[in-house]
Amino acid sequence: MQTDIVFLHGLRIETVIGIYDWEQEILQPVILDLDMATDVAQAALTDHIADALDYKAVSKRLKQFVSETRFQLVETLAEQCARIICDEFNVSWVRLRVNKIGAVTDAGDVGVIIERVRNKTLT
Numbered sequence: 001m002q003t004d005i006v007f008l009h010g011l012r013i014e015t016v017i018g019i020y021d022w023e024q025e026i027l028q029p030v031i032l033d034l035d036m037a038t039d040v041a042q043a044a045l046t047d048h049i050a051d052a053l054d055y056k057a058v059s060k061r062l063k064q065f066v067s068e069t070r071f072q073l074v075e076t077l078a079e080q081c082a083r084i085i086c087d088e089f090n091v092s093w094v095r096l097r098v099n100k101i102g103a104v105t106d107a108g109d110v111g112v113i114i115e116r117v118r119n120k121t122l123t
């Protein structure tokens with residue numbers, strides 16, 4: 001079986017995040033990289049955005065969500081973003097990397113990578 005991917009990489013969002021008190025008082029950047037499984041065949045056939053997984057809409061939704069949250073852990077942020085992507089955009093599988101750049105002295109990139117599947121509802 002073939003899997004198509006719509007990706008959105010390098011999405012930079014300012015948010016309140018961190019385990020220390022001082023981190024809850026400031027905005028820090030996180031960079032999100034998303035790979036989202038989807039079948040692009042119908043969109044390719046019709047050439048209509050309505051048939052596509054709209055990466056601009058995903059970006060807008062995540063920017064709105066992440067900029068309003070106040071989490072401690074990147075794990076929590078990643079989990080909630082993955083849930084939004086699967087549930088609201090009907091994505092069957094997502095790989096999400098949350099990079100809290102500059103969070104560790106002498107390190108460039110730090111964070112988590114998670115993979116999640118959409119919960120299937122029983123009928």
Ligand SMILES: Nc1nc2c(c(=O)[nH]1)N=C([C@H](O)[C@@H](O)CO)CN2
Pocket residue numbers: 017018019020023072073074075100103104
């Ligand atoms: N697994 C994690 N480890 C750490 C986190 C985190 O979110 N997940 N956060 C921190 C601090 O907030 C750090 O980013 C600031 O110095 C430390 N470890």
